[in-house]
Amino acid sequence: METAHWIIAGLLALFYLYGGGVKVLRSRERLLPMMEWVDTTPMLAVRAIGTLEVLGAIGLILPPLTGIAPWLAVAAAAGFVLLQIGATRVHLRRGDRQIALNLTLLLTAAVTVWTATAWA
Template sequence: MNIAYWIVAGLLALFYSYAGTVKVVRSRDQLRPMMAWVDRIPLPATRALGTVEILGATGLVVPPLTGVASWLAPAAAIGFVLLQIGAIAVHLTGEDRRIALNVGLTATAAVTVWLATGL
């Protein structure tokens, strides 16, 4: 179960580290082609979302590695489930109805929650 956690959580952490960094460093014009919702959300909120994603990715990896505050790993995974539920809502209320990635990330984060409880 430990190996499964590291595979799933590692992939999730890589995805959110990249996605969060993109949201933090790129301009609205650079984000627009890959994120149709970016014009409906204030740029500081987008930056804050990116920061939360980076912190969540860190929370999936660092606590289990160090053995300190290991409860943060399932908390980060739960946070990603909630984040994706919100993302699905944002996509469905806008013009962009593509939610397949969000559904996949929700499922992956849910599996990570389950695997993290066995650490």
């Protein structure tokens, strides 16, 4: 179970580290082709979401790796579940029915919560 957790948490962390980093560093114009919702969202909010994603990615890996407050990995994964629930709602409210990625990330984060609590 521990190996499965590290694989799933590692992949999830890589995804959010990249996605969050892009939101933090790129301009609105460079984000628009990938994320249409950015056009109606203040850049401060986009940057905040990106920062939370980067911190969550770090929280998935660093605490269990160091043994310092490993419960933070569970909190980070649960935060990603909530983030994807919100993201799915935003997409649906905008009329965008392409939510397969959101649902996949939600499920992956939920499995990460489960695997982290199963061996922690």
